[in-house]
Amino acid sequence: MSITGIYRHFKGNYYEVLGEAINDSKETLVFYRQMYEPFGFWLRPKDMFFEKKDTEQGKVERFIKIGESSENIMGKIDVRSLRIRHSEKEEIYQIRSWKEEDGSFEVSKIE
Template identity: 45%
Template sequence: MKKNTNPHLDHRSLPKGKYRHYKGNEYEVLGTAYHSETEELMVLYRPCYGDAALWVRPFDMFNELLSFEGRVAARFKLIEEYKNQSKKGSLK
């Protein structure tokens, strides 16, 4: 993979909170991080069901619109923003 040679990292942000995936499941966004090799901006999240393992997805993919069942939908839609972000969304 080609390394990002831009001296300025991508500083877009995403509110921490609960998001609904276009297929219906809910996920908790914990923050953003950078890929160590490509410096691509990633979203750190976990499902609100099952073992709640941590996952990352490219920022642009997390925020993309897609066609689903004949309509355009956001891959993930914010349903609850954490106002006090120091208490919610911790990795504990």
């Protein structure tokens, strides 16, 4: 089952999941972009992306899928030029390889 699609964060913003990524230490990450300015690209550990958060209303999913993507954004940009921020660390990554057929990425930290 593909994780790609449009998601709503529990605080209300919208994001597009572009696929799964594996970094140099073999951690599985979700590769996504925010759908509002500045339209940045992000990585977040997969377990954390799909975890439930404690809120005043009780436990809620951090991100909930609300639909499918309507266009292939990755086919319109130079993926190797992207600089991708890790949501939990002060690290910047770049795409090392991309398998379009299954939406998987390999990423490396920029030194």
